[in-house]
């Protein structure tokens with residue numbers, strides 16, 4: 020269905036309105052955690068383990084405590100011994116309870132050993148240097164390929180717990196394990212004329228949001244712990260901190276100010292526990308600001324995955340079977356381990372609509388490196404790199420254009436997707452995305468390569484991608500909408516805007532529903548004492564899930580205003596209608612009461628609150644779809660790759676705010692380009708992560724990206740607000756496989772491991788010559 | 789040590805440790821727009837103007853500003869709003885955390901380069917990282933802003 024006809028009548032939805040907080044941000048107002056933290060806050064820092072695996076035998080803190088200005092020095096002896104997870108997920112969390120705030124066993128280089136808080140940074144630094152730790156150094160388990168059933172156990176402790184059935188077993192180093200499938204994939208593949216069988220490897224990339232992890236805590240007049248945090252999941256933070264501190268949930272209030280980027284990193288409670296326990300013990304305000312170094316070495320990056328793929332097609336080019344095995348490295352702790360891995364199969368395999376059989380098995384293992392977590396794409400990114408690369412290899416093997424192979428096999432609207440929980444795709448413009456991308460790239464002209472006069476070679480590559488829109492039957496979005504004086508509304512949100520603009524997007528939906536100017540919607544989020552419950556901003560859920568909650572709440576409030584207005588007019592509710600300005604008699608529009616008058620009337624001798632809270636959860640998670648195409652130019656002498664052009668065509672349903680949707684896409688693409696070409700993670704043999712600053716971990720700059728062109732092919736998703744699906748995550752998924760194939764087309768070198776650095780290409784070219 | 793400087797036009801006298809960074813000093817004096825994104829002079833978030841020239845305040849001692857003029861986004865609110873409107877019209881301000889340093893550098897670029905090409909813009913601002921926007925929307929806003937300024941100048945010349 021073409022959407023232009025439907026969407027052209029909207030006033031606020033589908034419009035590129037400015038973000039409500041835009042002017043505060045561009046003029047540099049003090050709106051982030053460290054801008055609003057009290058100047059009296061204790062500075063909190065953490066002493067970090069130099070060993071990848073060790074037991075703390077003795078830890079001396081006396082001389083550290085004596086330094087003037089030091090408020091407390093905490094070790095594992097001072098913290099609760101109940102395990103918890105830092106993963107911001109709906110209870111009961113799939114992630115195992117395997118953490119303590121401080122533990123006598125350290126499990127990676129950078130693991131927390133002691134917490135120091137003091138009135139100034141210099142004193143804290145001095146105290147950190149004075150702490151003496153005697154370690155019993157143990158052999159670390161660093162190779163995730165050998166971790167399962169290894170004699171070294173990362174979590175031998177008996178109070179390790181898994182709350183959900185995810186196949187976890189700490190005595191086998193397993194954080195999760197499962198298998199899923201349809202049909203006899205071995206037989207189907209045996210009958211395929213063409214089969215590709217390869218292994219792909221992606222690394223533990225850092226989200227690298229510009230604002231590092233940070234939290235400010237204080238006790239209020241009621242003795243409750245107030246937590247102001249840069250988080251995507253305020254409600255989960257409340258539960259997790261209560262678990263970590265072993266105190267009642269009622270003792271904690273969490274709020275979030277403006278957030279300097281998250282990308283999933285802040286779906287894990289990385290920094291919060293440290294100032295929280297300091298404030299709880301000392302009674303004093305405290306703040307923890309992660310350094311960039313800490314954000315690199317002890318945070319919650321993408322899960323490193325090694326994915327074995329078998330994919331086969333018959334002689335007509337019908338892809339009939341896919342077999343995937345994902346080995347995921349969750350590192351020292353299991354945050355998001357059991358859940359990210361599932362997407363590596365489900366959100367890759369489901370791109371293909373003609374499969375007769377598939378199999379998807381996985382193991383998620385513990386090792387002695389930094390814990391992994393949630394990063395935009397959440398496993399789908401890794402799986403799509405593997406499967407889309409394999410499909411590109413398959414096309415090559417068949418001497419077929421990879422675009423054509425996809426045209427023949429891609430999932431289409433109306434199809435049931437067996438590998439996607441049996442859901443039907445009711446909105447899918449993937450075919451239109453492909454056609455348009457092909458046009459934009461001028462694919463037929465450029466495929467597969469072109470030798471340039473300067474000796475360089477150009478190549479093009481393609482990938483498709485999908486994601487979900489929220490977690491079906493799990494995610495809950497809620498909003499409260501309230502009518503105020505003069506008829507303006509306040510929209511109270513539990514969803515966390517982390518820079519993406521969801522406060523504005525949700526206000527656009529409310530303004531559309533209530534037919535009022537956007538300025539009449541005052542947005543407020545998030546304070547766990549006041550805001551209605553929301554799972555948080557992750558899993559590409561906010562627009563799709565919370566957006567529907569906004570519609571529900573507005574519809575209810577309108578009904579309430581109609582009842583109230585009808586009563587004032589002496590009419591029955593069936594006789595009246597409502598528009599943005601008033602409730603009026605349908606038969607005689609001259610007879611009306613304005614919304615403003617209703618608001619005042621409701622404030623005087625009235626028994627009805629002009630306020631509604633509504634929740635929404637969805638039984639389905641409709642996938643957005645997209646196609647990405649890359650054109651690269653490779654210098655065959657130096658291996659230097661220049662990304663000339665990246666074309667992306669996305670179907671995210673209706674774009675509620677086309678500007679914000681576009682910028683989400685561009686931002687996600689550039690992160691994907693970083694993953695494909697630059698962002699390297701390397702460990703020393705002792706398990707020390709070397710890419711511990713922006714010097715060693717190269718983010719793409721504005722000079723690295725070439726042309727980026729984004730277009731939308733909208734479908735209409737009936738279960739989403741105004742036809743919308745999600746956009747946040749899918750956009751990071753295509754660059755790695757598309758660029759890898761473009762490099763292959765240009766050079767003949769196939770890269771199955773990321774990033775594809777110039778050095779690797781140069782080495783490859785040298786070997787080939 | 790005692791230091792005297794001008795911060796956004798206001799004279800400041802303060803006692804501080806000799807090793808205090810300019811970034812921490814200006815934040816202490818209320819210039820909270822100035823952000824830190826790294827410890828290795830790689831991100832550009834901390835960009836301020838020292839005697840009109842953009843510098844990374846994370847990599848320079850406050851003592852170096854003795855007797856000099858330091859300008860942060862707090863001191864150029866009108867300009868920030870003007871360019872910021874173009875940024876916001878693209879939705880490219882996103883999380884906003886990189887915006888202050890980025891905008892300071894744009895204001896510096898505007899003074900230094902006349903009608904910069906796309907390449908010149910990207911080169912001048914290469915040190916300003918942004919993890920949200922993918923840079924493309926930022927570029928659109930810069931180009932629209934420069935064009936607007938040009939038109940204003942042309943109009944004034946008439």
Ligand code: FES
Pocket residue numbers: 823824825826827828829830831832833834835844845846847
């Ligand atoms: S804080 Fe990163 S360059 Fe100054």
Ligand code: FES
Pocket residue numbers: 229279280518880881882883884885886887917918919920921
């Ligand atoms: S807008 Fe978030 S880092 Fe640039």
